[in-house]
Amino acid sequence: MFTVIEQAVEARLVAAAPRMPTIPATLRYDMRDPFAVHMSFPASATLEDVDVSWTFARELLAVGLGEAAGQGDVRVRPYGFERTVLEFHACEGTAIVHIRTGELRRFLTSTAMLVPVGDEHLYLDLDADLAELMREA
Template sequence: MSTVIEQPVEARLVAAAPRMSSIPAALHYDRADPFAVRMTFPAPATLEGVDVCWTFARELLASGLERAEGEGDVRVRPYGYDRTVLEFHAPEGTAVVHVHSRDVRSFLRRAAELVPVGLEHQQVDLDRDLAELMREA
């Protein structure tokens, strides 16, 4: 069984113009980092012209489907029945994107099949992680 899940999503960038442009993005989940999800945007979709990856808690994404969540760099909230809003805050500015809630639910369901919610701690090898940190120091 694969230890990584990747799901392409259509993100709609909210801008000052009335029409939201569609940009490609992908949600990622890796059993090796069981508490986190990543959302990546390819270089052509970013202002800097480089791939951008945001990492945040799987729990934040799941909770954000039901109610506004997050106080830091990433915030998630429902928008109507079928959309979820993700806000990414950086010193350069804020990006706000809408994604289909069904895509997020599907992604979270697949992630839960890989690592059930509440059992993430069983995937963490603290000794290995500590040894790796010590090597890097």
Template sequence: MSTVIEQAVQVRLVAPAPRMDTVPATLRYDLDDPFAVRMAFPAPATLEGVEAVWAFSRELLADGVDEPAGVGDVRVRPFGYDRTVVELHAPEGVAVLHVRTTVLREFLSRTRHLVPAGDEHRFLDLEHDLRELLRDAC
């Protein structure tokens, strides 16, 4: 069984101009970090010309498809019929993205088949993480 789930998505970047640009992105869930979801944007889709990856909690994404969630760098909220808004706040500005809610729900369902919600802690290797933290301490 694979320990990584990836799903390509098309997101609409909301900009001050009247049109909305479609941007490719990849949602990623990795068993090695069971609490997190990553949204990656390829280099051509970013202002800096390098891949950008945002990490945030799976719970935030799950909550945000049904009701506004998040108060920090990543905020998620439902918007109209079958759209979810993902806001990415950075020092350079805010990216407002529209993602199809059905795509997000499908992705979340796949992640829950790998790691049920509430069982994330069972997939952590705390002994390994502690060894990594302490290996340079001596």
């Protein structure tokens, strides 16, 4: 059984230039961390020329498809019918990307087939997490 879902998406970086460049990005979901989604960008798409990965709640992504969501480092909102905007805020600056809403819906559907929404708590292994914390202490 698969425990991880990865999906490549086409992101359009919002910049001052009139044409938004397309950058590759990958959405990742691991059922061992059932509340989280990871989105990564390759070094070639970043100002610092290093791979960048953001982690945020699966629920944030789902809510953001229909209405503005998020108050912290990651914010999601619809942009018309076909696109969704993701904003990533860091001390170095803000990156804003547009992604096809259909791609995000397909990804969320796949994650829900792996871990149904509302059942995430059933996939947590609190004993293993506690043991890991104790080993690190």
